[in-house]
Amino acid sequence: MNALRIALKDIRVFLEDRGSSIQLFLLPLVFIIVYSGALSAVGRAGQQDTRIKLAVVDLDGGRLAQTLIAGLDAAGGVKVEPYQEAQAMPLLKEGKLPRLLTIPAGFTTGIAEGKQQTVSLVNHPDADQEKTEAVRLVVEGVTRDMSLQSQILTSLEQMAAMQATAPDEYSQPFTAERMEAQARAQFESSKSRPLVTLLQRVPGREEEREQDPDMSQVAVPGFAVLFIFLTAQTTARSIYEEKKTGSFRRLLAAPLHKAALLAGKVLPNFLIALVQMAVILAFGVFGLRALGMSPVPLGKDPLALLVSVLLVALCSSALGIVIAALARTENQIGGLSAVVLWGAGLVGGSLIPVFILDRVLGPLPRIVPHYWANLLLDNVMVRGLGMADVAPQLGALLAFTGLFFAVGLWRFDFD
Amino acid sequence: MAAILEVDNLAKKYGDFQAVKGVSFSVEEGEVFGLLGPNGAGKTTTISMLTGVLEPTSGTARIGGYDIRKQANETKKLNGLVPQDLALYPTLSARANVSFFGSIYGLRGRELKQRVEDVLRVVALTDRADGVVEKFSGGMKRRVNIAAGLVHQPRLLFLDEPTVGVDPQSRNQIFESVQRLNRERGMSIIYTSHYMEEVELLCSRVAIIDDGCIIAMDTIKHLIEMLGGGVIYIGLPRVDDQLLREMAALPAVQEATLVPRPAAPPLAPGQEPQREVQPAAGETVKIVAEHSQKAIVNVIHYLNERNVDLTSLEILEPNLESVFLHLTGKKLRE
Numbered sequence: 001m002n003a004l005r006i007a008l009k010d011i012r013v014f015l016e017d018r019g020s021s022i023q024l025f026l027l028p029l030v031f032i033i034v035y036s037g038a039l040s041a042v043g044r045a046g047q048q049d050t051r052i053k054l055a056v057v058d059l060d061g062g063r064l065a066q067t068l069i070a071g072l073d074a075a076g077g078v079k080v081e082p083y084q085e086a087q088a089m090p091l092l093k094e095g096k097l098p099r100l101l102t103i104p105a106g107f108t109t110g111i112a113e114g115k116q117q118t119v120s121l122v123n124h125p126d127a128d129q130e131k132t133e134a135v136r137l138v139v140e141g142v143t144r145d146m147s148l149q150s151q152i153l154t155s156l157e158q159m160a161a162m163q164a165t166a167p168d169e170y171s172q173p174f175t176a177e178r179m180e181a182q183a184r185a186q187f188e189s190s191k192s193r194p195l196v197t198l199l200q201r202v203p204g205r206e207e208e209r210e211q212d213p214d215m216s217q218v219a220v221p222g223f224a225v226l227f228i229f230l231t232a233q234t235t236a237r238s239i240y241e242e243k244k245t246g247s248f249r250r251l252l253a254a255p256l257h258k259a260a261l262l263a264g265k266v267l268p269n270f271l272i273a274l275v276q277m278a279v280i281l282a283f284g285v286f287g288l289r290a291l292g293m294s295p296v297p298l299g300k301d302p303l304a305l306l307v308s309v310l311l312v313a314l315c316s317s318a319l320g321i322v323i324a325a326l327a328r329t330e331n332q333i334g335g336l337s338a339v340v341l342w343g344a345g346l347v348g349g350s351l352i353p354v355f356i357l358d359r360v361l362g363p364l365p366r367i368v369p370h371y372w373a374n375l376l377l378d379n380v381m382v383r384g385l386g387m388a389d390v391a392p393q394l395g396a397l398l399a400f401t402g403l404f405f406a407v408g409l410w411r412f413d414f415d
Numbered sequence: 416m417a418a419i420l421e422v423d424n425l426a427k428k429y430g431d432f433q434a435v436k437g438v439s440f441s442v443e444e445g446e447v448f449g450l451l452g453p454n455g456a457g458k459t460t461t462i463s464m465l466t467g468v469l470e471p472t473s474g475t476a477r478i479g480g481y482d483i484r485k486q487a488n489e490t491k492k493l494n495g496l497v498p499q500d501l502a503l504y505p506t507l508s509a510r511a512n513v514s515f516f517g518s519i520y521g522l523r524g525r526e527l528k529q530r531v532e533d534v535l536r537v538v539a540l541t542d543r544a545d546g547v548v549e550k551f552s553g554g555m556k557r558r559v560n561i562a563a564g565l566v567h568q569p570r571l572l573f574l575d576e577p578t579v580g581v582d583p584q585s586r587n588q589i590f591e592s593v594q595r596l597n598r599e600r601g602m603s604i605i606y607t608s609h610y611m612e613e614v615e616l617l618c619s620r621v622a623i624i625d626d627g628c629i630i631a632m633d634t635i636k637h638l639i640e641m642l643g644g645g646v647i648y649i650g651l652p653r654v655d656d657q658l659l660r661e662m663a664a665l666p667a668v669q670e671a672t673l674v675p676r677p678a679a680p681p682l683a684p685g686q687e688p689q690r691e692v693q694p695a696a697g698e699t700v701k702i703v704a705e706h707s708q709k710a711i712v713n714v715i716h717y718l719n720e721r722n723v724d725l726t727s728l729e730i731l732e733p734n735l736e737s738v739f740l741h742l743t744g745k746k747l748r749e
Contacts (some may be wrong), residue, residue, distance in 0.1 A: 016506035246500025255491040
C-alpha cells in the first residue's frame with residue numbers, strides 16, 4: 001500500500017509538471033503526424049519514378065515477347081523502356097544506359113515449340129550493383145513464371161487436342177487425376193529445365209517487400225516504443241530529485257520496506273507508459289483517420305497487443321531503475337538518457353523501420369530492447385500475428401526486463 | 416526518567432574514511448538534547464544511522480527499547496526526522512506534503528486530516544496550508560519541513576540543522592515550535608546545529624562532536640564551567656616551561672598551556688575572531704582563567720616585570736563557542 005501511496009504522490013507531482021506531460025503525451029503525437037504526413041508525401045512523390053529503368057530491345061516482336069515485357073513492367077521495381085538495338089548498344093557502351101535486356105529473335109516461336117530461349121542482360125561496368133541485382137531478380141521471377149505458364153498451357157492444349165480427336169470409346173481418356181499429374185510433371189520440368197534461362201532467384205525478397213508497412217504503420221508503433229522508453233528517464237529524474245531535495249532520506253527514515261519504496265518510484269512510470277500507449281494507439285487509429293492519413297491497425301489478437309504493451313512498459317520501468325542507479329547527477333541522467341533512450345531508439349527501429357535496419361545494420365539492432373519492442377508491435381499490430389507467433393520477441397523483452405531489474409537493484413544506491 | 420535513546424559505540428565508515436568513530440550517549444524521555452559540532456563533524460551521519468537512513472558499520476542504539484538494527488521498523492515508528500535539506504515536494508501544497516508523509520506512517524482518513532491540521536497549527540502555517548511550497552519563503556518551507564516530521568507524533572524528533580538559511584523571524588518561530596513541542600507534548604528532541612546560540616537556548620544537555628567523536632557531553636552549565644571565568648590567548652615572542660609554570664601560578668589563573676599553533680593578532684572591539692588564533696610570529700599561550708579580568712591584569716603585570724612584549728591578546732567569554740575552541744582549537748563555523 002505504501003508503494004501505491006508513493007506512486008500516487010509521484011503521479012500528482014508529474015501532473016503538476018506540464019513540461020513532462022507535454023513531452024510524454026503531446027510530443028509523440030506531433031512526431032507521428034509529421035513522420036506519417038511528411039514521409040508519406042515523400043513516398044507518394046517517390047512512387048512516380050522510383051522504379052529502376054530497364055532498357056529492353058525486343059528482337060522477336062512476338063506475342064510472348066510482349067507478354068514478357070508487360071510482365072516486367074507490372075512486376076514492380078522495374079520500368080521498361082523499349083529501345084531499338086542499333087540505338088541501345090552505343091548508349092550502353094557510353095554508360096548512358098546502365099543495363100540492357102535483349103529478347104532474342106524467335107523467342108515466341110521457340111517457346112511455343114518448347115525450345116529453350118535465353119534472354120540476355122548486359123550491364124555497364126559502372127552500373128549500380130544493387131540495382132542490377134534488383135533487376136536480375138525481377139527478370140528472373142517474371143521469366144520463370146512465364147516458363148511455367150507456357151509449359152503448362154502447351155501441355156494442356158496438347159491434351160485437349162488429343163481428347164477432341166479421340167475415338168468414342170476413349171471419350172474420357174484424360175481423367176482429372178491424369179491432367180493434374182501432367183500439370184505437376186510440367187511444373188517440375190519447368191523448374192529443372194526452364195524454357196527461358198535466367199540466373200538463380202534469391203527467395204524471400206519479394207515477400208519481404210510485400211510486407212513492408214506504410215509510414216503510419218511504422219510511425220505509430222515506432223514512436224510509441226520510443227516515447228514509452230523515454231519515460232524511463234522520468235523515473236530516474238524523480239529518484240534523483242528526491243535524493244537532491246532530501247525527501248528520499250525522509251522516506252528511508254519511514255517504516256517502509258526498501259522494495260516498496262522502489263516499487264512506488266517505478267509504478268508511476270509503468271502507469272504513465274500504459275496511458276501514453278493508449279493515447280498513442282487511439283491517436284493512431286482515430287486521429288490519423290481524422291487527419292486524412294492511413295490509420296494504424298491494431299492487429300488480430302487483442303491479448304497479444306495487451307501483453308505486448310504491458311511488457312514494453314515494464315521493460316521501460318526497469319530501464320528507469322538502471323539509469324537511476326548508474327547516473328549520479330542531473331547531467332549524467334540527461335546524457336545517459338540521450339544515449340540509452342534516443343540512441344537505442346534510433347538503432348532499435350523507432351525512427352527508421354526495422355525492415356530497413358535489418359538490411360543496413362544486420363544483427364546489431366538486436367542488442368537493444370527497442371528493436372524487440374518495435375518488432376513485437378509490428379508483428380502484432382501490422383502483421384496481425386498472435387501470441388504464439390511473437391513468443392521470441394516477448395521472450396527477448398522479458399529477458400531485457402529481468403536484466404534491467406537485476407542490474408538496477410544491484411547498483412542502486414539507497415544512501 | 417527512562418532513556419528514550421541509548422547509543423552504544425555507533426560507527427560509520429566509508430571505505431578508509433571513518434565518518435563516525437564510535438559515539439555513545441543517551442537521551443532522556445522529554446529531554447532536548449543538542450549535538451553541537453562544525454560542518455562535517457559527523458552529526459548528520461549519526462542522525463542518519465539512528466533514523467534508519469544509513470546502516471551503521473558497527474555499534475548499535477536502542478530507541479524506546481527497540482534495537483535500531485534488529486527492529487528497525489519499530490524504531491522508525493517512534494522517530495520523526497526533519498532533515499537538513501528541505502525534504503519536500505515543491506510543486507505540491509503544504510497540506511499535500513504533510514498529508515503524504517503522514518500516510519506513509521500509516522495515518523488514514525479523519526485521523527490523518529486532524530494530525531495534518533494540528534501540525535500546521537504548531538508551525539503557524541494554517542492560513543497558508545493550501546499554498547504551493549515552491550512559492551513559500553525559506554522560513555515557511557523550513558516550517559513545512561518540520562511539520563512533515565511531526566505529523567505522525569513521534570516520541571523522538573530529530574531536528575537536523577533546522578534553521579539553515581532562515582530569516583530571524585522564522586528562526587524564532589521554529590524555536591517556539593520546538594519549545595512548545597517539548598513543553599506541551601513531552602516530545603524528546605535531538606537538535607543538531609553548529610550555531611551555539613541555538614543549542615544554548617533550546618537544549619538541556621549537549622554533546623560536542625568533532626571529527627566523528629564526541630569530545631564533551633554534559634549540561635551547558637557544566638560545559639561552560641569547564642572554562643572557569645573564560646579563556647585568554649596571549650601571543651609572546653618566545654615561551655619556555657618556567658614562564659608557563661609561573662603564569663599558571665598567578666592569582667585568578669587556572670591553567671596556562673602552550674598552543675601548538677600560532678595565534679591571531681588581537682581583535683578590534685566587537686570583531687569576531689577569524690578562524691584560528693594566529694599571531695604574525697612567536698608562540699601563543701592559552702590561559703584558562705578563574706576570573707578573566709583579574710587574570711589578564713596579573714598576567715600583563717607579570718610580563719611587564721620580565722620585560723616580555725605581548726604580540727597578541729584575545730579574551731574569550733565562557734560559552735559553548737569558547738568551550739569548542741578550548742577543546743579543539745577550531746571554531747564551530749569553520
